[in-house]
Amino acid sequence: MTSPAEAASPEKPGEPPSRWRAHLTMAVVALAAAVYVCQGLWLAPYRNVVADNVSDQGQFEWMLAYGVYLLQHGTDPFFTDLLNAPRGVNLAMNTSSTFYAVLFAPLTHFAGPSISFATILTLNLAGSAFVWYLFLRRWLVRSGLAAAVGGMLFGFCPGLISHANGHLNWTSGWMVGIVAWWVLKLPERDHWLRNGIVLGLLCGMGFSVAAEALFFCALASGLFLGIWLLSRPGRQMARSALPPVLKALGVCAVLAGALLAYPLYMHFAGPLKFSGTGFLMDHYSEDLVAYAAFPLQSLAGLFGWGADLAPNATEATSFLGAPLLLLFGAALVLLWRRASPERRVTLRALTVVGGVFFVLSLGPRLRFMGTEQEHIPLPYALLAEIPLFDSALPVRYTLVVVVIIALVLALFVDEFLNRTALTRVALGAAVVAALAPIAPLPLRTLERAPEPEFISSGRWRDFVSDGGVMTTLPLAMDVAVDSMRWQATTMADGGAAQFRIPAGYFLGPQDYEETGRELVGRLGPPDRPTTRLFYRAGRFGQVSRVTDVDRAQARADFEYWRLEAIFLPDEMTGPRGPLNRAALVLFCTDLLGEPEHVQDVLVWRIRPGVDPVDKPARG
Template sequence: MSVVAAAPSESAEPPATSPARRGSLAWRPHLPVAVIALALATYVTSGLWFDPANRGLTENLGDQAFFEWVLGYGVYTLGHGADPFYTWMLNAPVGVNLAANTSITVYSTLFSPLTFLAGPQVTFVTILTLNLAASGFAWYLFLRRYLVGNQTAATLGGLFCGFAPGFVSHANGHLNWTAGWIAPVVLWWVLKLREPGKWLLHGVVLGLLVAVGFSIAAEGLFFTALACGVFVLVWSLAPATRAEARAAAPRVLAALGVTAVQAGLLLAYPLYMHFAGPHTFTGTGFNQAHYAEDVGAYVEYPNRSLAGYAGLGSKLAPNATEETSYFGVPLMVLAVVAVVFLWRRAAPGRRSTLAALSTVAVIFMVLSWGPQLRIFKTETGFKLPYEALRDLPLFDSALPARLALVVAVVIGILLALLADRLLSESLPVRTGALWTAVFAVALVPLIPMPVRTSLRSPEPAFIADGIWRDYVSDNGVMTALPFATTDTADGQRWQAYTMARAGKQFRIPGGYFLGPGGPDGVGQIGASPRNTDWLFFQAAYYGTLVAVDDFDRLRARQDFAYWGVEAVFLPDEITGSHTGLFRSAVETTARDLLGEPQRVGGVLLWRIRPGVDPVDRNSSG
């Protein structure tokens, strides 16, 4: 990250806080804000807390299963000395490059004791809750430290930044994108780089933070660096703050050199694995044009909000997890009013800050619209700046819609600045009431609702009681039916739970991950299907029954040999990530292809022996 750090000009305006307060934060006044943030985060995730083991996110069971798998793999990594950035447990016999996936290594390691004791399900909801709470609280502290003097204003802005519609929508399964606390913590230390006499220490600390941020949310860290770069460039070129930026530049550049060395040492291996390791890839398995913001989304309301509950939600997002803007007309108008109102009353230094913030918001809003302009689902065919960026390194792995999260943070900062200014003035009662009503109209409809949850298939006794160990060798390959994919993730969950319990383990073919194999060498979601797993997927997802013949049985024998599969099982209940599954069709297909199963531990089990036709083998019991 190469930026010249600078804070809002304090030579132009009095500092927001006293020097004594800047030197050591008095924590007692901040505790109520921390409690509020934690209570709000618990409220948003409450549906999972009621029954973590059996309830899942209605909108995104696939990503929840993936992160539960990563958390289980954290226990496996520590217990077996496994590589945290490459695994053989998924996608047998090839494995998966975890450095090229969202493997949240710091979280999976730090929370491994909880995962071992309580299971990945509990750890998942714990991290999700703490992410949201820490994001709101960290932004509050950042605003209180650098931009506003009034605690109420900082609380308002911090909570909006932490619980903006986009971050609440990402609470549907994304432990990376809900880690919004990374941005204010990194920015805090970027601004500290300019302090005289401590450039070495601050550079080392920032390097540590960059390494942590990369391991949790690399895409978010990239957006943070990009936004910081735009802000600093505009701020440094502004006439009122140009001299201040020039004076701080030598210290900042020296500190950034230390940061680069520190982060480079810590990230040398994961960066190598990410960009040049085995089974890496370019791009992602997601269509950037699809995962882009509709212009109309900025003036609509999110579905998981009071406005959405009242029937004012919108369907302009790619899915419920990617409602990254959705601010509504009143808030968008208020944001513009805030810039104008503050600009007219600001000293030159603060105007530099407002200009830089506004530039960041406009640039990221336009980039969030993706490669082509879309307005209320109408494809205009008009090419946008992202079209020129989409194939560049880092941009090719990003989804443009998520750039709107930066816009949300800018709006939160503007709300804090506006509230701080209003609360510092002696306003007439009517004027104060009018401003209160304006804030209420803009923000009350956006109060979040808890994320939706629903029951998912319970862990079968075959897995929970360790019965599977009698049918598979240590590190042997076993699969649930249907095979694990983003849409049929149960099999990946079962493996995650066994890894969290340590001891003997099994590997699975396929799985939900990003890997090579897409068109033109780009990434794709999961493994390329073979005949056998495709038969089961069609049966589960579409209810398709095919007339299984000897060719299918031959291909099954070949596929099982390729994967090294020793056993196949079908639980009594199976859950789809986004839709119901046809279990009866899966069972019919399995019986036609593999013969009669054994009944054990709440599952139907087929044992596989290399070179033996499945039907002949199982018909003999």
């Protein structure tokens, strides 16, 4: 019994690798390209941050530091009360990346979460290109060059480069490649037990790396495998493949179910669960024109040919450019004409998967040139309320389309690489013309606030009890994550004592009412009045006179958070640079009185049950 990949492969699948030098060269090239893309982080890893997504990098650094805390204290990997005091956060419904957090915990402890972040991001990009190169080289193409073209196209495609702006989960394309590899092995009659066990372990790992990407991989793999089996002449192949596939999937389900029983319970029934993502599906849908446009952070964008049609810089997942789309279409037609019946089955399955995910990426309603066409609904409108689909952003389905394009392009290069000299020249020119415009530029970076000596020296322990609540300002949220950063550094240091913080940058329910109804997701906790006052001062420099009402509300909010201290460093990081420290000092002094000057921070002690300051309000 042959697998889909074996049937489509021009080589014997069991043949051992004979070109280790080529593999090593590809690994070095992929790693060099990844370092080039991430060079801004490596130039100053403790100070620089990706400019287009400061907050997501801070959030992932917190998750990595939590891995050290998790191993040291044996706490719950899927729920924490270190954030969002006193309620806590359901990490199973967030990008907790437990696999990375635990695996890189030693590096995080000794070098810090920012080093771990830059390391994982670099390895993700290089690993994505290399794993898909191996996938192609092993199963689909003869030529190492053809496999390299496909691997580099996916590993450094505009979608992965855009997600490199802060997303360790969505740059983990290597994980998808490995899972897809073993899915293709499921029809093997004599190895169903081994394949089921391996796939179950991979699902357990993949859930903690990128659960949403694993969901996409499962959809695409199942669709491909079903079409491949049903498209073969007669029904004998499908009938003979069904038993090993079902048995392997049964083993996979049992093993993955055992490994993921608790995280899945936390995700679907745990405390502070919610539905949706907190993001608008219509906004995070692919623009039809974006597929043919060039990305801003690319060689074409450098010359002013890029288009700004993405929801934000981190979700620019298509932007493949018209030349690549034309080459893909031509490659598909030429391959089909020259393909054997076995290869046509594979091409048909790839085309259907690509088409389905293309339609899904467009979201509930068609978007064209930045405008939603409300009168043109699309199939995703029927899926948007279904569990799992309701937690996925449509624009990200594009990454599966890119995989299909990379596979087809590699097959095309492999097919015509050994033709006449003129054919090879035309092929090379076509590939360069299609790929050069979308070649990535290095990630843009900016400087963020350095770690205060107040934190690094451990002096903070004098102002908060063990497990008590302390914060810097503004409170941690999607545009200000310094509180999470300083908490992360204390977790990474591995000390026994630890402070908690109110609020945070995470996905949580819209409110905490015990009404029995399904709560919708949002970014961060429900707003409290004092949070908004701190935010307006820090982000926009708005300092209003403090009233008795403000003081009473602050007292209530402080008691709710069980807050013991507030500190302000010399610098605070916002989404585009430093926040307004002077405005926060004025506001906090008016609200809380004169601060203590401790090392490089100002500190206000909070006395529970006492008015913020012992003086009459002004105004």
